[in-house]
Amino acid sequence: MSSIIEKRRTSWRHNKGRWTDEEKKIFLEALLVHGRGRWKLISRTLTTRTLVQIKSHAQKIIERMDAGHDVFTVLNKSQKDIPAIVKEKKRLNRPRSIDIKTARILLSLMQSPYIDRNTQLY
Secondary structure, eight states, X not given: OHHHHHHHXXXXXXXXXXXXXXXXXXXXXXXXXXXXXXXXXXXXXXXXXXXXXHHXXXXXXXXXXXXXXXXXXXXXXXXXXXXXXXXXXXXXXXXXXXXXXXXXXXXXHHTOTTSOTTSXXX
């Protein structure tokens, strides 16, 4: 039974410390394919690092990109070859969160007979 547990531990082992050159290349290639903000998909490609490690590494890489550094020279690609999904920040179309008091006011307005229920309030 201990051998099964030991196999699980070793099969899910992730690297610690500095990123190898190979991991950096795999990360950058996955970033090109999946785009900025798609860290779970990138973590499926780069299995030697945890999701948290990938997010942390991505934060550093994106800071360098935003500062004007050409981070893709490792892949022999220039900045003009990089697709827009890598350069642009992903924007989510989520409604903004509201506090409970505002939610109660909106709810009471929606239940009012004087308001059209098909009208969007935000």
